[in-house]
Amino acid sequence: MHADLIGLGAIVLLAGLAARLGRRYGFPTVPCYMLIGIVFGPGTPGPVFVEHPEDLALLASLGLVLLLFHLGVEFPAEQVLGSGKRLFIAAGVYIGLNVSAGLALGFALGWGTSEALVIAGALGISSSAIATKLLIELRRLTNAETPIILGIIVIEDMFLAFYLALLAPVLNDSGSTADFIVDLLVSFGFLVALFALARWGARAIALLLDTREDELLAILMVGLVVLVAGVALEVGVSEAIGALMIGLVVSRTTLKERVEQLVLPLRDVFAAVFFISFGLTIDIGDLGGVAVPVVIAVCVTLVTNMTAGIVTARLFGFNQRAATNIGLTVLGRGEFSLILATLAIAAGLDERIGPFVALYVLVLAIAAPLLASQSKHFARFVSDRLLRSRWRFVQSETMSTACMHQDQMEVTETDITVCQQCIDDGGTWVQLRLCMKCGLVACCDDSPARHSRAHYEDEHHPIIQSLQPGADWQYCYVDEILVREPLGRSRTG
Template structure:
């Protein structure tokens, strides 16, 4: 690499970091910022060009991709997935199925080709773990009842990615006959099974190979192993991304996992930034106009699929409209995985419109997903009762929390009283009844003229009421101003 290239690359990465730092102040993710700098200062955009030949950065970009997938494998919480139960797998299958299928149908409708449709299916079907996690933190939703479900879905998506890449790599290799394609698929999945076996039975040997008390040597040995396995994956016709992801799963089963995760994280962030900047450098801005309409359609399709999956998931777990909206809109963001698939497609010589399509799609969703997730209550307002449990109609716009600090005051959960005694004494009617779970007092709801339930809570200091309406089991905490729900593992 010449000095001019080093200056250009350094300038591009520095500008990308500065733009990402500015974007963080507005709650926007960093990945689109890296892409934007690459697009703005690449050879495909009028104006100053920092890197004339992005292809010369391919090795550094590949290293970023490899470390990104490796770190994902190391972080993979297998116990969380297994412990999520059948409902979590059904919810994730629904989410992946709706999004991947809609992406595949859109790709076929565009008429770009079968291989291109498979790439679009993955790009539209797999959300960004980084963007989703960042949103949950910034929107202060980590204690929401639906958050473990959201995290479980994106974790299972990560696992699905390994199998999808194993299927996609032989397809992108352009096999000359069905028999050759079947052989390539068999090799790809065989390699995947081999690495799963190593993760299951060979983790101790891997730890002995790369383990060291010195952080420097551990980092060097780990990166060397990751790059070697990724290279071997490519040699046998499997994507280097699969090899990196799977060796990450192997390391996640060892006792040195936490040290490796800590040491590789800064390397991942730096080289991943180079990967995203390099991807942006390859985009010709003139090509984006031709894909603007298909991208707009793709965003609408993704939004519809996500909201539908959020409703199905909410029904599975007994959540209300607000939780359904939170689920559907929080996992809307697309990022690193979509760009990885775009890179593979460009490298395989597929339709040249795929790169600009996915770049514009990711950029627009990166802006839309935080905005829509922040205002999910508006979607909850128009979500009809019949699509979820009827018992949530009264509190459809409220977030469900598992962090109520007054659960120790729940002492009464049943009563035979079916009237508001205070309203009856006044000769007035009421709308709905609420039970004080501390003392058993029954009063009318806030839609009633006298609001005896909330008046009792205010005067007595008893924090939590429970709905007494047939089919409703929700509780409301006045001090915390939130719906009260036990954590998933403690639900009835």
């Protein structure tokens, strides 16, 4: 018992130190945790801190459950459902290309249908943590394509719930076709039941958890999450999907913000144990046998991501730089790929799945930040013919190609030639601006009263147009850029 505690403490401490070192050089934490598990596990020569990885199974399972629960709690359902059609098309293209390529690779490797489906998911779902971290570190949060990247990541998370439900009967090894259909219906039935609970039962869950004391809220929350995850596992659905869905339920309660704050440190600690535990199951001798498939998988992922980036840029009228930014920012794979591999290992699938996903995640964890930081060089190889943007890569940066609020450009002309607010106040103006959302005419920022900006701050109508004779430029207050429309859309004013 003492040896087990010493080994666990030592390997978690080393994982934390490795992650801290990795962060200094811009690497994500997940591969660092996994690498420490591999290096100090029983499958690698040298010191071994945990002889039997199965001893950490319960802690690792708790890490998986809390990781997916937190994802569900912070999932912006309203934002996703309110997104434009183009965003769903872009996300569908990204997911479709990557999952299809992963499925084709899985069948080409000849490892079996179940393994192919796991590989499809591992290759098809990017790491939201890595992508978000890259956007922050590369200072691209204000780029025009960034809301699209974040939207694709969020829709991917939603897709994960359905994919896990689809995968559950496959991993359960349903015998006949009838058994498979029954298991599939049970999985999706459980999913629908939790969706219904999120829609109509959030108040009851809030009453169950509600307390002013954070200590009691944390205990009640963990108990509920583990219970639902266990029930999900009992009915043949992954504990991961149970945790994700109960997180969606909690996200619709008034306790959402408190729960997010309380679960975050628990998630980080136990998720680290989950990734370390995954690394402990990897025998370093097995990595050589999957090296060639991993190289192929990485190349395939790079091609599909760049293709999806170009398609998305074309949909939104972006230029080459934005296309490569999109494709390379979401290149990293991490927590979700490892979750799928863990489920595959637990289901007794081909033993090569674990080493394959481990090496694949490690390679992309290193490659994604390096390639994303150099996206401007890759942009030069994207032909103008593939995009609808009038603005060539060499002529402009992504921040000035298009804004994300052009769907609110409803008014393009007016007969008003005065700032009525200035007249009412007895003031004067320099130039006039037209609010393209509601048609208000107000004075510019060079005028004493700056009524146009005040209108934006009060009403949040984003785009104005100059009414100065000979000037037809438009400006977005939100993105703080001149609005340049994508090719194929003509102005009516």
